[in-house]
Amino acid sequence: MFKGHCGGHGFGRRFARGGDEFGDRHHGGRHMGGGMGGGGRRGRRFFDHGDLRLVVLGLIAEKPRHGYEVIKAIEEALGGQYSPSPGVVYPTLTLLEELGQVEIQLCESSRKLYAVTEAGRAFLATNKGAVDALFARMAETRAIHGDGPPPQIIRAMENLKTALRLKLAAGKPSDEAIRQAAAAIDAAALAIENL
Structure with a gap:
């Protein structure tokens, strides 16, 4: 193709x-x-x-x-x-x-x-x-x-969505992996709020 x-x-x-x-x-x-x-x-x-x-x-x-x-x-x-x-x-x-x-x-x-x-x-x-x-x-x-939105922000958001999608598609993540992913996303949101 x-x-x-x-x-x-x-x-x-x-x-x-x-x-x-x-x-x-x-x-x-x-x-x-x-x-x-x-x-x-x-x-x-x-x-x-x-x-x-x-x-x-x-x-x-x-x-x-x-x-x-x-x-x-x-x-x-x-x-x-x-x-x-x-x-x-x-x-x-x-x-x-x-x-x-x-x-x-x-x-x-x-x-x-x-x-x-x-x-x-x-x-x-x-x-x-x-x-x-x-x-x-x-x-x-x-x-x-x-x-x-600036292309850098769009790219970063798409990277996050893709990383989550791929991780979830690979099988059910452990409770610890879910906790760590949620904590990382929450930390990123807080850091952005504080800019």
């Missing part, structure tokens, strides 16, 4: 960037509702079917980008309200490449740099209304929600 992608894209590095078991970061259930396919933490997809393809292609048409730059650009465009996982972005990039809408340019670091092709520009022109509407809704979301 991820054939041909250079290493170092962060697959499996849940602690480094935060994320649930599917790689998505949902910030405290603050998914947007309505126009973007909204829903809650376990609700519908953030983008409706086909929307992510248009957004990714539109961003690459602005300037050539690496896959991780596409992820960050979407997150920034939405004011931190949503960050697509590598597990949806990289297959979308592969699809766009297979459709001839983007091409890969190797850069010095040997990571793939995606650039739009004439076929990609033609597809965007054909779908200009949908693309413009998507980017307008993304800008509206950012305007409504602002930039959200």
Whole structure:
């Protein structure tokens, strides 16, 4: 599925960037509702079917980008309200490449740099209304929600949630382990209150 992608894209590095078991970061259930396919933490997809393809292609048409730059650009465009996982972005990039809408340019670091092709520009022109509407809704979301919590805080909270989830999934922890985990979380909360 991820054939041909250079290493170092962060697959499996849940602690480094935060994320649930599917790689998505949902910030405290603050998914947007309505126009973007909204829903809650376990609700519908953030983008409706086909929307992510248009957004990714539109961003690459602005300037050539690496896959991780596409992820960050979407997150920034939405004011931190949503960050697509590598597990949806990289297959979308592969699809766009297979459709001839983007091409890969190797850069010095040997990571793939995606650039739009004439076929990609033609597809965007054909779908200009949908693309413009998507980017307008993304800008509206950012305007409504602002930039959200600092990314360092989001990452740290996701690390905590992932550590707890993995520990609990490994089997029932001992009473002492539960006590220690609760004490560590309480101590962190107290330290934050005292900042």
